[in-house]
Amino acid sequence: MKLAMIGFGQAGGKIVDRFLEYDERTNSGIVRAAVAVNSAKADLMGLERIPQENRVLIGQARVKGHGVGADNELGAEIAEEDIDEVQNAIDAIPTHEVDAFLVVAGMGGGTGSGGAPVLAKHLKRIYTIPVYGLGVLPGTDEGGIYTLNAARSFQTFVREVDNLLVFDNDSWRQTGESVEGGYEKINEEIVRRFGVLFGAGEVGDGEEVAESVVDSSEIINTLSGGGVSTVGYASEEVELNTGGGLLSRFTGDDAGDDLDAANTTNRITSLVRKAALGRLTLPCEIEGAERALLVLSGPSEYLNRKGIERGRKWLEEETGSMEVRGGDFPREEPEVSAAILLSGVTDVPRIKRLQQVAIEAQDNIEDIQAESEENLEELVEDDEDELEPLF
C-alpha cells in the first residue's frame, strides 16, 4: 500500500522520518510522500530524511517557532489558521499514486494532538482516498496535561479519520532508559509493525508470489467502517534458502516434503497466536474486534495456504468476527513474521480511562488551563534563552 505520510508535531515527524528509514532499509515502498508539520522550528530542523521543502512551520505569527507548550487548543487553532501552508506542501504530492493518507501524531502534546484532527478533517473534505490516523498515546507518568490532551485529541481524531490506528507508549516504555533512547526503540517497534502491515501488497515485479498475496484493497476494507485499530506482531528467524529449491515447503509427494509442509503450517499457526495474544500496539481484548487482517511475511518457502487459513480461522473464533482476511507477503529476509490488524476494537481499558479523564476534566477546566498557560510561558522563556543563537 502506498501512503502519503504527514507527521504532525515532534513525535509525528520523528516517526515519519523513521518510516522513511525503514523504507530505505527494507525496500518496502510504502512511503510515497512524507511531510512534517510543526510549530517548533528546532523539531523540524532535527529531522533527518523528510525533504526540507516538505517541512512546514506553522503558527509563526503566534508562537514564533517555539512550539505550543502542550496547549492543544492553541495547536488546533494554529493548524486551522495555517492550513493553506500545509496544503501547499500536500499539493506537491502525486495523490493519484497514493492509496491513502496517514496522519501521524503524538496525542499528549499540543501541536500534534491539536493539529492532526484539524488536518484529517481538511484532507477528508478535499480528497477521496482514505485518511487514516496513527495516534501515539502518552505514558501515564508524563503528567495530567498530557493525559488530558490525549483524552481530548483522541475523541476528535477518531471522529475525523477513516480509522485511527493507535500505539500506546505507556505499555511499551521500559524502565531505566533515557526518554530519547526509549523513543528510539519504541519508534522502531512502531515502524516495523505498521511497515509489515502496510507493506503487504507492495510485492515487487518478478518476485515469487505465493498462494494468496494481500493487496491494498484488503487493508482498506479491513480499516473501513472506522473506529480504533491495534496491531499485533510476532516473528521468528529462519534460514534463507540459498541452495536452490531444497526448502520446498509447499507441496510434495514424498514423506519429507509432507513433514516440511506440516512444520510450516504449525509454525504459522503458532506465530499467529503469539501475535494476537502478545503485546498489541494498543493493548485490548481481541474479542469483539469488528474486522481483522492477518499478514504472514517471509521467504515464500516458509509460507503456505494451509497455515494462513488455519491462523485466519483461529482469529475468527477468538475475535468472534465474520470479517477476517488473511494472506501472505513473500519477502526474501531471514525471518517469518505475522502482523495482525484488529480493526474496530471496543474493549480497550486505556481508552475507557481516557474517556473518564475527559469527563472529569470538564469539572476542573480552569486549573488545567492555568497549567497549560504556565507551560507555554515557561517554554517561550526557555526557548528564548536557549534557541536564539540558532535562528
Ligand SMILES: Nc1nc2c(ncn2[C@@H]2O[C@H](COP(=O)(O)OP(=O)(O)OP(=O)(O)O)[C@@H](O)[C@H]2O)c(=O)[nH]1
Ligand atoms: N513513540 C514516540 N512518542 C513520542 C516521541 N516524542 C514524543 N512522544 C510522545 O508524544 C507526545 C507529544 O509530544 P510531542 O510530539 O513532542 O508534542 P508536539 O505535538 O510537538 O506538541 P508541543 O511540543 O506541545 O508543541 C509526548 O507526550 C510523548 O508521549 C517519539 O519519538 N516517539
